[in-house]
Amino acid sequence: MSEIIIEPVTRIEGHAKIAVSVGADGEVTDARFSVTQVRGFERIAVGRPLHEMPSFMARICGICPTSHLLASAKACDEVLGVSPPLAARQLRRVMNLAQIVQSHALHFFHLSSPDLLLGFDSDPGARNIAGVAARAPELARDGIALRKFGQQIIEKLGGKRIHPAWVVPGGVSAPLSTEQRDTILATVPDAHARAARTLDWFKKNLASWAEEAAHFGSFPSLYMGLVHHDSGNAAYSEGRLRMVDENGRRLLDDVDPRPYWEYLGEAVEPFSYLKSPYYKALGYPAGIYRVGPLARLNVIDHLGSPAADAELAEYRLRLGRFPNGSFHYHWARLIELLHCIDTIGAILSGPGILDEDVRAHAAVNNREGVGVSEAPRGTLFHHYRVDKDGIVQWVNLVIATGHNNLAMNRSVLQVAQHYIKGDQVREGALNRVEAVIRAYDPCLSCSTHAIGQMPLVLDVFGPGGELLRRVSRSAEQ
């Protein structure tokens, strides 16, 4: 048996390696996705005052600080026992949606479009955003503009693009001004046009990725996400939990997402710092489920904005009601991008958004709180316990990327089995193994609560465990 190690995995957020085991007959027998970093935020937070948590937890990540900010603030709301004023909740929603827009844009255009536009077998030296800009400048410009759209909304609201301190326990620290609202609203039509154009480009080229779509983590699993329980619309900030199987049967529906431990277990594997959550009722590892764009579009009935719902209808028409291929995360992500842009416009045009009552104050009224929201990559849980003075005693974070861990492992195996034969590893095969992980847009910095970028080594071990071949790639690519 031989083993192929891909380390580091590139163009994802964080550090990881992939180990592929090859049998004597040259067939892939096993593949593992290992996250090789740990950060320990759950421990560092112990002993700190509750009110520091949102800004402190935002430091878990530079890509999606806002997601942590929101989930953390919601957990704090519960510890305080307050419900933030409506305007504050709406403003938090806008910031969450802006966060999803910028993160989805970053992922699709900067990290994944090089594979999609230039090809999985193209020269790795040019397979990056600069290569995209050279080949399709319009696409690259749309990517940069959409990310800017999201980031600038975050800055307008929070005063800062990364790690804004504006979301606080009990609400937000400052109301929205008319001028801020109008400036943001003025940018919505342009962002909408760019997202719609990208969707058209993606749909036009979908057929050319048929082989990848068929083998990139294409298997039945459960799907989980937040749903607005009256309308069945997508809910990113406040919603009830729904889990469906590959046929759409609802295993969980209209469930309070906060007592997550009742239905989610967290397994730990010795080869990875990333925990492997699973659906408890089905056990480990049978309770494999996915979260994020693909899963969200599977669990919801509708998105709740007309243009995106039309796109969703087409998506379901072409792929089926419950698509199970992880390659379709890309398409799902683009539809969400459009939905989030339009929803930002709708919320900001709504009444009461300029209300000055945006913060509820209270002392510690509960010793425990769970905050749940949809981050770009999936459902995010922050769970805190505090003492009577509000000093944090215990923290558990269940991060979006973690939910997908089992699915990522299975996807890596599927891709490896399809593209790798024996120890003769082509660079394109290596890239596809990485690309399937990339489709999930994992944020390992968040999920192991770590710092860094991704460098990659692929080792091929012989039947006796001897190293046959090493393919390595530096972090710059």
Added chain:
Amino acid sequence: MSEVRTLQIDGKDVAARSDETILCAAEENEIHIPTLCHLEGLSDVGACRLCVVEVEGTPKLMAACTTTVEEGMKVTTTSERLVAYRRRAIEMLFVERNHICAVCVANNNCELQAHARNVGLDHFELPLMHPALPVDASHERFVMDHNRCILCTRCVRVCDEVEQAHTWDVAGRGTGARIVSDLGMPWGSSTTCTSCGKCVQVCPTGALFEKGRSISEPKARRPYLPYLVRVKERER
């Protein structure tokens, strides 16, 4: 009865009362000396060493806030040596405790941070000590975070001299020194604290803050201290 003394500060001839400090004389003549533990209205203790100056005839650096003027004194407030010394003093304040500006309530409203910025302190040459320090959140309204305390003792002095409760004091020595309430009791169980909040108002960093205040949230700074001191003096 104080008399008039004449001296030179940075080459400028100045006159001051014999009971005035170098800092006081400098300020009256619009010569700026950086300070941190000094606060108008409170007594001076020379704890932070930022106001050190050179006095001709002595190799020792003198704290301007606690050194009284003398006839014919020649004082230098800015020199390469002084700048390096002040920079190192600020660095020592940072490395001695756990100052994480990014997640501090006082971020952008902190005197220590402002001094660090002024001297261009963007990295530490000294190793960080990383002491394990507690946060006392037992008080109903306020929190004491020892991680951010620089032992300037403004809280101790304002509590003793203005509020006259003397809830705060310093226990221990050197790097083991800590601000304590009463005799080391949790602040919330202090029988002397009047919950007036003056200590929170005068704290130059984020060590003392209002409960519920979030990161980088400015505190309402009320310039009440000189008024209180004047009222107190009038009562005497």
